[in-house]
Amino acid sequence: MMNAPSKPTLFSGIQPSGLLTIGGYIGALRNWVRLQHEYDCLFCIVDLHAITVRQDPPRFTERCLSFAAQYIALGIDPEAATIFLQSHVPAHAELTWLLNCHAYMGELARMTQFKDKTRGAKEQAIGVGLFDYPVLMAADILLYQTKLVPVGADQKQHLELTRDLAVRMNHAYGPLFTVPEAFIPEVGARVMSLQEPTRKMSKSDENANNSIALIETPDVIRRKIRRAVTDATLGITYAPDTRPGVANLLTILGALTDRAPAALAASYADQGNAALKNDVADALIAFLEPFQARYHALMDDREALHAILRRGAERARHRAAPTLRRVYDAMGFWRGEQREET
Ligand code: AQP
Numbered sequence: 001m002m003n004a005p006s007k008p009t010l011f012s013g014i015q016p017s018g019l020l021t022i023g024g025y026i027g028a029l030r031n032w033v034r035l036q037h038e039y040d041c042l043f044c045i046v047d048l049h050a051i052t053v054r055q056d057p058p059r060f061t062e063r064c065l066s067f068a069a070q071y072i073a074l075g076i077d078p079e080a081a082t083i084f085l086q087s088h089v090p091a092h093a094e095l096t097w098l099l100n101c102h103a104y105m106g107e108l109a110r111m112t113q114f115k116d117k118t119r120g121a122k123e124q125a126i127g128v129g130l131f132d133y134p135v136l137m138a139a140d141i142l143l144y145q146t147k148l149v150p151v152g153a154d155q156k157q158h159l160e161l162t163r164d165l166a167v168r169m170n171h172a173y174g175p176l177f178t179v180p181e182a183f184i185p186e187v188g189a190r191v192m193s194l195q196e197p198t199r200k201m202s203k204s205d206e207n208a209n210n211s212i213a214l215i216e217t218p219d220v221i222r223r224k225i226r227r228a229v230t231d232a233t234l235g236i237t238y239a240p241d242t243r244p245g246v247a248n249l250l251t252i253l254g255a256l257t258d259r260a261p262a263a264l265a266a267s268y269a270d271q272g273n274a275a276l277k278n279d280v281a282d283a284l285i286a287f288l289e290p291f292q293a294r295y296h297a298l299m300d301d302r303e304a305l306h307a308i309l310r311r312g313a314e315r316a317r318h319r320a321a322p323t324l325r326r327v328y329d330a331m332g333f334w335r336g337e338q339r340e341e342t
Contacts (some may be wrong), residue, residue, distance in 0.1 A: 001083065001103060002215060006021045006040075007039050007040040007043075008039055008040065008041050008147035009039065009042070009144050009145055009146045009148075010032075010035055010039035010040065010041045010042070010146065010147065010148045010149070010150065011041075011042045011043075011044070011140065011141050011144050011146040011149060011179075011180075012028060012032055012042075012043060012044070012150050012151060013045065013046035013049075013086065013140055014028065014029070014043035014045065014046065014067065015045075015047070015049040015050040016045055016046075016047055016060065016064045016066075016067045017049075017050045017055075017203060017204045018202075018203035018204035018205070019051065019203055019211075019213035019214070020067060020070050020203060020213065020214045020215075021191075021201055021202070021203045021211040021212060021213055022201070022211070022212040022213075022214065022252060023152070023191035023200065023201035023202070023203075023211065024152070024193065025074065025191075025214060026185075026187075026188035026191050026251075026252065026255040026256075027151070027152025027153070027154075027185065027188055027189055027190065028150055028151055028152050028215040029071070029074055030074075030185070030188070030255065031150040031183060031185055032071075032076060032081075032150055033074060033075040033076060035148070035150060035170075035183070036075075036076060036077060036080060036081050037080065039147070039148060041076075041080070041081040041082065041086070042081070042082045042144055042146075042182075042316060042319070043070075043071055043076055043081055043082070043083050043084075044083075044086050044140060044316075045064050045067045045068055045083075045084070045086065045191065046086045046136075046137075046140060047060075047085050047086050047087045048086045048087050048092065048093065048136060049086070049133060049136060049137070051129065052127055052130045052133055052299045053127075053130075053204070054131040064085055065299070065302075065305060065309075066215075066299065068083055068085075068305060068308065068309055069295050069298040069299050069305055070215075070219050070295055071083055071192070072294075072298055072308070073291050073292075073294035073295035073298055074214075074291060074311045078308045078311075078312070082312045082316055082319070083308060083312045084309060084312030084313045084315070085309060085312075085313065085314045086140065087317070088309070088312075088313035088317070089143075089313060089316045089317050089320055090141060091143055091317070091320035091321065091323075091324045092136065092139050092140055092320070093136075093139075094137075094324060095139035095142065095143050095323075095324055095327065096132070096135055096139040098327055098328075098331065099135050099138055099139055099142075099169070100132065100223055101163055102165065102168055102169060102172070103135050103138075103161075103165060106186055107161060107164070108131055108132065108134060108135070108161075109131075110211050111133075111134055111157060111158065111161070112154075112157055113129060113154065113157070113158070114131060114133070114134075117130060118130065125199060133158075134158045134161045134162070135161075135165070136164075137155075137158050137162065138161060138162040138165045139156075140180075141159075141162050141180050142162065142165070142166055142176075142177045142180070142323070143319075143320045143323050143324065144316075144319055144320065144323070145177065145178040145323060146178060146180045147178055147180060147181065148180065148181055148182075148183050149162075149180050149182050149183065150182075150183040150184075150185075151182055151183070151184060152184070152185075152188075152189055152190060152191075152201055153184055153189035153190045153203050154190065155182070156182055156184060159180070159181075159182040162180060163178055163179050163180065166178070166179045166180070167179060168176070169327070171277045171316065173327075173331060174330060175332035176323070176326055176327055176330055177323070179314070181257065182214065187251060187254050187255055187260065188251055188252075188254075191246075191248065191251060191252060191255075192245075192248040192251075193205065193210040193211065193271045194209060194210055194211065194212070194224055194225070194227070194228040194229065194245075194248070195208065195209050195210045195227075195228070195229055196209060196229070197228075197229055197244035197245040197247075197248045198244050203298060209224055209227065212224060212225075212284060214288060214291065214292075214295075215292060215295065216286075216288065217230055217302070218285045218289065221281055221284050221285055221288070221298065222281045222285075225249075225277050225280050225281040225284070226277055228245060228248075228249060228277065229245045230243075230246050230249070230273045230277075231243055231245060231246065233246075234270070234272070235268070235269075235270050235271075235272070235274055236265050236268035236269075236271060236272070236273070237251070237265050238250050238261045238262040238264070238265040246265075246273065247261065249276055249277065249280050250262075250264050250265055250276070252280055252283075252284070253276070253279060253280045253283055256283040256284065256287050257283055319335065327337040
């Protein structure tokens with residue numbers, strides 16, 4: 001066994017399946033930045049997850065590097081945290097198989113994200129990878145004896161499945177895994193689509209007007225926010241159930257300015273949607289412009305970026321090995337000479 005790290009472990013990842021959005025930032029990445037010094041952190045670009053839908057290979061390669069640069073430009077310190085690509089650590093795929101053999105079709109079929117993503121599709125056309133996505137996610141987390149997983153609200157159900165699998169395996173084979181906990185933020189756990197504010201903002205949404213990408217230009221940000229769907233009620237109030245569009249704008253502004261959405265609403269007294277939208281666009285641009293400058297500088301220095309990812313992969317492989325070995329051993333796999341080596 002390697003030495004236990006002195007701080008509890010935090011793991012989180014995002015799949016490079018589209019453009020990183022302000023939803024992913026507010027729901028997940030912002031908390032990575034905040035928690036990175038309290039925990040021993042691993043931040044992953046979960047590229048294996050992204051191929052549950054077909055990717056264009058050259059664009060996919062570039063997007064994986066771009067995600068790493070965005071993590072760093074948002075404030076993740078690559079000296080303190082381990083930043084890496086999931087496919088660089090084969091243990092993720094290996095543990096997935098071991099967990100697959102302990103997961104049930106019924107529990108995977110109940111996953112809301114699977115149901116949402118396959119609604120209306122013929123069974124013959126639904127990829128096995130999409131079905132198995134939560135088991136790969138469980139492997140990602142359990143491999144590092146993770147204590148905390150900061151995610152948006154949509155991932156809560158997957159986290160519960162991860163916990164169930166950890167408990168099941170521990171019960172069957174003795175203590176193998178730390179049972180992880182989700183960290184879900186109070187504000188911004190579910191940033192909504194700009195055009196359909198009863199749906200979540202998603203990075204792979206086909207309608208680009210539904211989301212704000214972190215690498216969006218200021219004029220596009222202004223245009224998208226100006227066109228965001230609100231309602232005809234006079235004044236600004238925070239009422240997510242009856243005024244989802246306005247509530248979503250208040251959530252975004254609140255997250256960027258560290259204020260509670262309801263308190264923000266009160267500060268608008270009898271001003272209208274135009275004033276609120278103007279302030280949301282200003283806050284987004286003020287936040288994203290310096291981020292984008294850092295991001296472009298990182299993307300222009302490929303050698304440095306590659307070195308960060310190589311180092312991250314080495315550290316992650318080293319961290320993952322003892323847990324994988326322990327699972328194989330507990331299940332009775334004969335490891336031959338390898339046992340002597342490790
Ligand atoms: N709209 C959102 N509000 C709050 N949090 C969000 N997250 C994503 N969208 C929002 C959180 O960001 C992380 C993204 O991880 P992921 O890409 O692995 O998962 P996802 O939930 O499938 O994200 P998307 O954007 O919806 O991707 P696609 O469109 O590819 O499926 C997670 O922590 C998520 O909760």
